[in-house]
Amino acid sequence: MYDPLELARAVERQVVSGDRRKYYRFRPSRYYGGIYTADAVGCNLRCIFCWSYRYASDLTQGKFYGSHEVAKILTEGARRRGYKRVRISGAEPTIGKEHLISVLREVPPDLHFILETNGILIDRNYASELSGFKNLHVRVSLKGTNPEEFSRLTGARPEFFWSQIEGVRNLVEAGVSVHVSAVVSFTSKDRLVRLLGILTNLSEELVESFEPEIIVLYEGVKRRLYSNNIFPKIALTPEGKLITRDGDLTK
Numbered sequence: 001m002y003d004p005l006e007l008a009r010a011v012e013r014q015v016v017s018g019d020r021r022k023y024y025r026f027r028p029s030r031y032y033g034g035i036y037t038a039d040a041v042g043c044n045l046r047c048i049f050c051w052s053y054r055y056a057s058d059l060t061q062g063k064f065y066g067s068h069e070v071a072k073i074l075t076e077g078a079r080r081r082g083y084k085r086v087r088i089s090g091a092e093p094t095i096g097k098e099h100l101i102s103v104l105r106e107v108p109p110d111l112h113f114i115l116e117t118n119g120i121l122i123d124r125n126y127a128s129e130l131s132g133f134k135n136l137h138v139r140v141s142l143k144g145t146n147p148e149e150f151s152r153l154t155g156a157r158p159e160f161f162w163s164q165i166e167g168v169r170n171l172v173e174a175g176v177s178v179h180v181s182a183v184v185s186f187t188s189k190d191r192l193v194r195l196l197g198i199l200t201n202l203s204e205e206l207v208e209s210f211e212p213e214i215i216v217l218y219e220g221v222k223r224r225l226y227s228n229n230i231f232p233k234i235a236l237t238p239e240g241k242l243i244t245r246d247g248d249l250t251k
């Protein structure tokens with residue numbers, strides 16, 4: 001089992017160089033009612049259900065872009081399509097803090113910036129720096145609903161589940177706009193209720209805005225899951241059809 005903080009440092013050495021960070025593509029996306037998206041390379045987790053596993057773990061992918069260039073591509077892409085939102089997705093955007101903060105500084109304040117993160121690297125200092133951006137909203141995606149699920153799904157040490165929760169706490173305390181999602185494809189009702197109890201203690205608004213995340217069974221995801229004997233209870237097909245244990249998830 002690995003330590004996601006150590007992995008983050010090792011990944012950062014390869015995907016961040018001065019003000020530049022590696023990205024593998026820039027694209028329009030239909031999510032959030034239309035959002036121009038930069039997909040980064042390199043993550044500090046290795047989730048077995050990750051749709052961009054190759055780009056999260058193979059650090060030879062992509063090209064280096066400076067913060068000014070990233071902000072420019074995002075802004076121009078959003079303007080061209082009449083979008084009000086931009087984001088960094090694809091891997092873990094909080095790796096390379098200086099680069100991310102510089103991108104945030106360069107994105108015009110009328111564009112809403114969505115930061116999608118696993119939250120592990122967001123300590124108090126990081127949250128405090130993020131709190132300076134009023135056009136920022138953070139979506140913390142929890143990888144499972146408790147330490148055991150987190151470890152089974154990511155291969156990381158179980159105690160780092162709590163680092164995700166700490167990341168959320170730091171954002172709430174710093175006054176950053178935040179909501180939490182959690183992968184619920186592998187959990188039970190009881191475990192989900194316990195997670196919601198933990199979130200209630202941080203802020204009741206986190207429960208109201210909670211987003212259940214259902215994994216998508218792309219071919220590569222299915223192969224990784226099934227070869228590790230991990231079977232979701234609920235999932236989506238790439239075409240968007242919901243399937244449950246009554247369907248073919250145990251095959």
Ligand code: SF4
Pocket residue numbers: 043044045046047049050051052053056090091092118143
């Ligand atoms: S945290 Fe996100 S990008 Fe990283 S491996 Fe997990 S699902 Fe993929």
